[in-house]
Amino acid sequence: MSTTVTQQLEGWGRYPRISAECVRAGSRRDLQDAIASRDGKPMLARGMGRAYGDAALLSSGITLLTERLDRILGFDADTGWLRCEAGVSIAEIVRIFLPRGFFPPVVPGTRFVSVGGALASDIHGKNHHVAGTWSSHVRNVELLKSTGEIVVCDADHESELFRATAGGQGLTGIILSMEIRLIRVESPAVEMESIRVRNLEEFFEASDAASDWPYSVGWINGLAKGNSLGRGIFMAGRHAPAGTRVKKGPLALIPRRFLSGRLLQSNLLLNGLTARMFNAAYYRKQLRRNIRRNVGVYPYFFPLDAVHRWNLMYGNRGFFQYQYVVPPDPEHRALRQTLSEISNSRTLPVLGVIKEFGPEQHGGLSFPTPGVTVALDFPNQGDRSLSLFSRLDDIVADAGGRVYLTKDARLGRDAFRRMYPDWERWKVVRDAADPDGVFQSDLSRRLGLTDAVD
Amino acid sequence: MPVLILGATSRIAQAIAAEYAAAGETLYLAARDADEAERIAADLRVRHSATATAAAFDARDFDSHPALIAAAAEAMGGIDIAIVAFGETGEQKESESDFRKALSVIEVNYTGAVSVCEALAAHMAAHATENRSGVIAGISTVAGDRGRPSNYFYGSAKGGFSLYLQGLRGRMRRHGVHVMTAKLGFVDTPMTYGLKTRIPIASPEAAARAITRGIRRRKDTLYYPRFWRFVMFAIKAIPERLFKRLSV
Structure with missing residues (x-):
């Protein structure tokens, strides 16, 4: 049983602003329950709402708020590998691990983003020229599919889904957790x-x-x-x-x-x-x-x-x-x-x-x-x-x-398609992972990323 | 001080666990969803370098309770603080039309809670020594202070639990075991998510701080947020003849 609540939601840019039906998940079981009882409605996970436009908005459907999926699941101080749930923020990672001499490998201009959002946006930072994007430091991701099944994707297993999830705007499935390698720093x-x-x-x-x-x-x-x-x-x-x-x-x-x-x-x-x-x-x-x-x-x-x-x-x-x-x-x-x-x-x-x-x-x-x-x-x-x-x-x-x-x-569809020539290849992987098109967003509808497969 | 939390996956229970973990206490987290409890334990181990163990626990499987308490005591070398944090609100309307739903609410919130408290009381009485006293803290609700049409199955089960804790408090006194009842008002949990009200809603973290502080100070009954003590005092004072006509 998941309680849905209608909330006004907006991105960081405050435009557009929509009314959305939301479920706040306290555990991955809540997410699975929400999928099981979605009653044909599309769904989208939303972290800290720092995407500027409509990437984390879903006008008709169910928005799954992941802010309380914020558990740190493991940390290896010898190697820097951190395993954490999608709702953990970069602010939390810095707060906990900077005193221990570690720092996220990539940080955006704000620390108030979730790691789930960081992967879904495949964020970059001031070190992109040497360190690449967020996903270059992620070794695996646990994804909840629209069937309710949980898959672990990495470079070997479900590697295409792994790659499509990086920068995939949350449209390949619900990101549950990931392993990301923190870097060592000598001082704050x-x-x-x-x-x-x-x-x-x-x-x-x-x-x-x-x-x-x-x-x-x-x-x-x-x-x-x-x-x-x-x-x-x-x-x-x-x-x-x-x-x-x-x-x-x-x-x-x-x-x-x-x-x-x-x-x-x-x-x-x-x-x-x-x-x-x-x-x-x-x-x-x-x-x-x-x-x-x-x-x-x-x-x-x-x-x-x-x-x-x-x-x-x-x-x-x-x-x-x-x-x-x-x-x-x-x-x-x-x-x-x-x-x-x-x-x-x-x-x-x-x-x-x-x-x-x-x-x-x-x-x-x-x-x-x-x-x-x-x-x-x-x-x-x-x-x-x-x-x-x-x-x-x-x-x-x-x-x-x-x-x-x-x-x-x-952005319009035509301009989008010229700018992202690989979008069709991405969509094939996405559609295979979510054949019923459960995961959608206002952005995906606007850009034609989750249209029914012809 | 080893701490046992029953119903460890609720947001308030997680925040209580974090308070104790940050203070360096050993934890045993029991919950119906043992995998989730294990994720919470893992979080406490990384964030606070705490010793935390997770275990499966079913409030309605009464016979299993003494063994669970024994296992927790075995794992932690005793139990100094036990927090009974589980509960099930249920859906009032469903409970009215299907008694099995009502029974589940009663069994989780009353019978199950009493069953674990009895097992805890027996354990703590047997293991109480001069320098080990023990605390049992039961999380109840202001909804248990007066019956209302909108949630009386949940309210009466929790209200019964509050009365039970009152009795247990007197009984355990001679063993040096303290029993605290925490009656919570609105806290930002799934129960109040989306609630449109002008009454302030407390964060689970603030509720957890109040509960751990109450345990430290050996409070008998704790209302949190504190103004609920006065609200409930006023609500209890309304004559029944009038109260039954109010839609509250």
Whole structure:
């Protein structure tokens, strides 16, 4: 018997917002019961709801909340292999294992994601160029299929399903647990070098020069134009040696409860003026061209987590993140074209990030591919935002690039198919694993990923 | 202090186990779903380096209870704290139309709970020494304080269990064994999931802290959240003539 409760759900971008029938699972038996009593309805597992758009939304069907499947099942301190349930968050892993000298092999920009979501999105981090995606560090995954059967997939057994589950947006089955290998770190500090870059040329110079650093990322001003296109701050990092002391940043002095997006929830806060001021201040905050210092893992890896529910600052209308990757090109034509398109669009790119990716390895829907990725947050300005994105989609798809499905709320089917040419191969594996098409999401319906097999 | 938890897979029981594991106590987790109990034990071993064992336990298999208590005591070298945390709300409407459903609710929440408490009482009385006293903590509910149409099978079984614990408390006193009744109000568990109410709902972790604190302080009856003591005092004071007309 599973109690279903109708809840308002939204992604991190707060758009779209839906009413969903939810079951909160306390154990894997609850999930099996929910499948057995689903009465023909489609289903989708949802972790911490940090996907930006509709990847973790299911409008008609049953949403299985996995936040309470949060048990750590085993840890080998000699090798770093951690076995845990899907609802365990990266925040928990860092909290428990950093004091023991371990760190997740890949972390995204927020620590409030579940490991199930991390695998379903096949997340990347600032170390993608050397470490690959989340799934490159996962050795097996326990998957609950729509038949109620539990399969363990790895590189040998059900290897295609294993690969399709990585980046598979939760559509191959319910991820129950996985084994992920943590890396050893000597201290909870990060050595960081930040370089002010005036344009794209300087960004790529800095990025090339930092290729031996395991972590690298750039903050980019999406409003900069012309000769300043790509202006920002490039940041390289590495785990610091034992005994490294860190200096606390200014945010550490503000009591937690004052650092909440709830206090600044408004549709008016982010406008042309504040977007410009924010971007200018971020650039000028760094007075010297080059700074080296030691910081903690939290400000380095998860700077935005310092402000609880910062997404509320975009107000009720929500926001979009447009994250895309374009393949390497010595002249960076597609990159320049997209950035010019954005800075000339009268939209408000508030916060932007740029990074060079390493090699690709995936089962069809993973995002990272060699090249440059850019992610920019835009307040939802309706058609103005959407028409910009469809112009960008064309440039990105023409260049052989793609947008990140986990951040997406509006990509069309045709553009999707051009960007993810392997999608059909992925769908064959998915359909074989779930022939009745039980696992669906609003994203999968929008992109035609779970349509009935003809 | 070895701790035995019966019904270890409930969210409150898991949080209680985590409290004791963090304090370095040895745990024995008994539950109907032994595989799930084992996953919880594994979690305590990794997070807290605790010694935790899982075992299968069926509240309605009364004859098996003494052996289970003996096995737990054997595994941990005694039992200092036993927490009776299992329960089954059932569906009131189903219980009204099918007595077997009602019987299951009564057998789990009353007969089964009494059966394990009797086995525990016998064990603890036999093993009580000057420096080992023992605590039995039973998790009951404010719904057991007054019968209401919406959940009276569950409420009466739990209410009966509360009365039983009251009696046991007096009986065990001379053995130095303490008996605590925890009467819980709204806690964020499957029972209250989706409940639309303006009454605050406590987290399972907060309830677990209150219960372990109550055990440490040898409380007789603990209401949690605490305001429920006053709410139930007021509800019990309503004359039956009026109460039966209220739709509560």
